[in-house]
Amino acid sequence: MNLASRPFAEMKEESHFQEGDEVLFMPGSAFAVEAIELNEKSQLYTIKLKLCDDDEIQKGFHKKNIFKGDRDTVRELFNHMGTSTLVHECSNLDQLYNHMIKLFSFDKLIEFDYLKAMGSIYFKNKNFQLSIHYFERCLALSQTIVHSEEKDIAELYCSIAESHYRLRNYNQTINFYHKALNLNSLPSSKVIMPHSYLGFSYLTRADWSNVDDISSAKYHLQQVLYIDLENEILGDGKIIDIYQALGDINEYQNDPNSALDYYTQALELCESNQWTDDSNEFKEKIQAIKSHITESEQCKT
Template structure:
């Protein structure tokens, strides 16, 4: 917070204030969870000092940091669940400041809201915001290109890769007609197009686009920029799929070195790289190293993302695969079910990630059933031989 925040422990009083606004604005109610047993708390009840004592006013201090847990709409009022972060949340604050720079700290628009919602894993709401922003813009407006680019990223997140390519190519076409060929925005298009080809399994097209992005961004930003780290990570994904494990780990390591220099410690992008490094070790059969890196990824993501974010589910899924490969089937099932709970909350049932996790759950249940039957059969054999 950049100013003192006045709140009330009386929900009905707060709702009255929310509903008293103009009819053409959104009504928002913030529900804050705070530990009242802290020795040093950045809030205090001032109802005994307030002129309106029935409002049960609680004042939060300047600089308080909150974590968004959940956003719902209830009877025309948006309800945002917040949790007050601890006083040692310096890294969280650094990450929030970094994300503000990514999204933009200027005038709030449906584009900036769409960016934020996408980072929260709220893809449907993000898409609606960007479509509304496009309707606001006059034809051939320069902001059309970033809108189509973000729609491409959202379609990619939702598993609609054909639509993702369509949006990204439209954004690229606009930029190529309005910008110089080595403009950094064109690098974003090439990197994102490479990402779609990557998940579609077209490694050659993905690498071609990644190399174009790397060439443009290296000239614009130098070798130690966050975007350069993104490309190395993405190229590592392709080499992992091609089972070129040394090339994969080299690219992931270069990416991690860059990200740790320029990003907050608990930035989710750092967690993504630890997860990818873990996948290399899992492929090599070095399961202890795989779990060590997955645990680092999970610790970062649970700190920096909403509990329902699909990226946390992906980490649970990968940990489950390691336990399955090491014949710890019950543990594997527990992690697969954690992943499934998140994915069903965040993604449509037809999304490839949802299909994959449901297949994994069926497979591991079948293995557990087979083990139980084998144990029973073995007991019968032993009893019969007595």
């Protein structure tokens, strides 16, 4: 098992109880409770445990510092909230926040991290209305914090924008992603997704009837490819979607040669991944464009 935990071993062959499984764990091993389930028939509880690795064990020691009022530890815990299953007392963000705000009254950074963590958890749980609510509260609070990092503000804009994208609020998506990009504070690895979401938001909003939106979609999707060429961030599936969108855009703009180029690149990726259905779709598109180009050339002659 690939787990950086305390050593353990199966002891079934050495056990006096051959009818059951037996595992010996080294002293100091730690477990997290993942679920407690009641068997309605037997009225017995089944407790499912997870063996924690050394990193999780270390995070578990946050509990000792939290109740001593360790401010930096609390801020770090907010950032990890939702991923750590060790600190039962802190599994509820509101409970943790209410406790810490008594120790650090009017601490805006504690409140900032709390609101951001709440937004992240609601986003993870696909409650995008509430994720927007908490991210916007966090954004408003950041305006009152002296020397707020522009990078933090840009990331909040992105979080709000992506929440709107999930709700198909494309106008808001476009608005907040532009605010994020205008700050020029995000690294390339975090700029690529705003361009991607902007491209598809413009394209969806345009519905093939708004020329300006289609041109904007083309620009942002091309930016995605430029950034990915240098950083290799996206997977093949995402790149194929972008090639297809750019092929469709160029075909709409009556540029069959560029469309053919994008469809061909998409086909090559599909074939390298053995995605047969997608390959057939692009083959049909390529054949249709080639036929159109041939007919156009014949008409000219």
